[in-house]
Structures are given as structure tokens and as C-alpha cells.
Amino acid sequence: MALDAATIEKLIKAGLPDARITIAALVDDDNHWSAHVVSSAFKGKSRVQQHQMVYRALGSRMGNELHALALQTSAPEE
Amino acid sequence: MSDTATTAADRIKQEISENPVLLYMKGTPVFPQCGFSARVVQILTTLGVKFKGVDVLADPAIRQGVKDFSNWPTIPQLYVKGEFVGGCDIVSEMFESGELKQVLADKGVPTRG
Numbered sequence: 001m002a003l004d005a006a007t008i009e010k011l012i013k014a015g016l017p018d019a020r021i022t023i024a025a026l027v028d029d030d031n032h033w034s035a036h037v038v039s040s041a042f043k044g045k046s047r048v049q050q051h052q053m054v055y056r057a058l059g060s061r062m063g064n065e066l067h068a069l070a071l072q073t074s075a076p077e078e
Numbered sequence: 079m080s081d082t083a084t085t086a087a088d089r090i091k092q093e094i095s096e097n098p099v100l101l102y103m104k105g106t107p108v109f110p111q112c113g114f115s116a117r118v119v120q121i122l123t124t125l126g127v128k129f130k131g132v133d134v135l136a137d138p139a140i141r142q143g144v145k146d147f148s149n150w151p152t153i154p155q156l157y158v159k160g161e162f163v164g165g166c167d168i169v170s171e172m173f174e175s176g177e178l179k180q181v182l183a184d185k186g187v188p189t190r191g
Binding site: 047048051052055058062063068070071072 | 114145149150151152162163164165166167168171172
């Protein structure tokens with residue numbers, strides 16, 4: 001079971017509605033993705049907290065159906 | 079919380095308090111079983127940091143326990159002086175910006191160079 005890019009984007013958007021998300025495949029297997037997520041919700045949060053917010057949006061899929069998601073997060077530039 | 083979960087959390091608390099730099103990983107530092115774990119081992123080795131690796135594949139209770147403990151769904155997980163620093167992406171980002179070396183220095187962990 002794997003997740004496609006559109007599903008990953010939809011899930012992250014559901015948790016972080018204003019997020020701008022760029023997804024790219026790390027390996028062409030629907031299982032290894034990289035995502036760059038920009039959201040105002042990240043403002044004032046540590047990197048660990050920012051990644052936890054994305055993981056929360058992905059729920060139990062992270063580490064299960066979704067084996068690998070290389071994450072980069074940031075708040076929008078002022 | 080079940081007894082198994084309590085025990086795993088207690089063991090993790092003990093391990094991260096006894097080892098200044100502790101990496102929960104898949105495989106061992108000499109023979110990592112996952113590219114993301116290998117990457118963090120490589121970074122710590124490059125910085126000349128002495129660390130202990132715990133192979134979560136050898137212990138399912140710890141594998142799940144450490145995810146619950148840090149509210150972090152993936153392995154590897156790096157702890158410095160009992161504090162969760164991050165997974166592979168954060169550690170890589172911090173290494174490339176020089177921040178990781180600074181954090182280690184601030185916490186009194188010697189690095190090379």
C-alpha cells in the first residue's frame with residue numbers, strides 16, 4: 001500500500017489549510033516522497049513542532065503506508 | 079497505558095539520561111539497515127561525536143515506544159542530553175547550517191575540529 005502525491009497533499013491541506021506544498025518523488029515507487037511545506041501556522045514553532053504538525057495531519061499513515069517523507073518546513077517570509 | 083508501554087518509556091528515559099548522545103535507529107552504527115539511519119550515523123561520525131546507537135529492529139517494544147515517547151512517527155530519532163533533537167531531515171538541515179555543531183557544543187558534547 002502506497003500513497004500518491006495528490007493524497008499526501010490533500011491530507012496535509014486538511015490539517016494545515018493555508019499550506020503551500022511542493023511534493024517530489026525521492027524514488028519512483030509511490031513510497032518515498034519529499035515535501036516542502038510552507039504555512040503561517042509554523043510561525044514561532046520549533047522545527048520539531050513544525051514536523052509534528054505535518055505528521056499529525058498525516059495521522060497513522062506516516063511510518064506505515066507512507067514509508068518515507070523527507071520533510072522541509074518553514075513559515076512564509078515576512 | 080499497558081505495562082509493556084510503561085516499561086518501554088521507562089527504558090527510553092533511562093537510556094537517554096545515561097547516554098549524552100543517543101540515536102534510535104534501524105540497524106547498528108556499523109551496519110545501518112535504512113538510508114535515513116545511515117545518514118544520521120554519517121553526520122555524527124563526520125562531526126566526531128561519540129554516540130550510542132540503539133537498534134529498534136531488535137526490539138519491537140522500543141520501536142513503538144520511542145515513537146510514542148517523542149510523538150514522532152519515524153526512525154531515526156536523535157537525542158542529545160535527554161532532549162529530542164529531530165529525525166533525519168532536521169538533523170541533516172542542522173548539520174548543513176552548522177547549527178548541530180553549535181547545539182552539541184552548547185550542551186557540552188565535544189566535536190572534532
